[in-house]
Amino acid sequence: MSNTLIIYCHPYEKSFNHAIVESVINNLELHHTDWTMIDLYKEAFNPTYNEEELRLFHDGKSHDPHVLKYLEDLQKADKLIFVTPIWWNSIPGMLKGFIDKVMKEGPGLSHTVTKTGVKGNLTNIKQAYVLTTSTSPTFYFRFFCGNGINRIFIRQTLRQLGIKKSKWVNFGGISTSKNSKRTAYLDQLTKINF
Secondary structure, rough: EEEEEEEEOOOOOOOOOHHHHHHHHHHHHHHOHHHHHHEEEOOHHHHHHHHHHHHHHHHHHOOOOHHHHHHHHHHHHHEEEEEEEEEEEOOOOHHHHHHHHHHHHEEEOOOEEOEEEEEEOOOOOOOOOOOEEEEHHHHHHHHHOOOHHHHHHHHHHHHHHHOOOEEEEEEOOOHHOOHHHHHHHHHHOOOOOO
């Protein structure tokens, strides 16, 4: 049976990102897919390190109760869906902090450190989707901003964690989009086989 983990990173419940999460959940329930969600803002996840957190870093430990729970959720998942805005051409600091803190906990869990670098252990995750929204059009990110979501977040970070197959879907031009375009996009999300 499929177990999908949604990682949601937006603070505002009336945002289009929230509508995306609701469409994703409707899709999963329509297909009788088990799912869990990490709502980083609602759960008040602290994405920053403090002195104690850094002291524990080399032992792969954490004093943040969210970290072990999130790692456990990641280990149980076979699919991963990120829902996040693009802010200043990249993922928000909250999501970057999630990767920093949760994955550093993981030597032996999320990854193994080898002489040649990091080997990902999250190979249980067979597919990841990165659903983003942006003020700028998608082509702008792909061709004029270095394609950072694909090049760095997907092809480097997620792959380095052992997630080999990922797909990025961006809703660009969010600030100037019409309701009809937003509705069509949300309808499209209900047809994807997550």
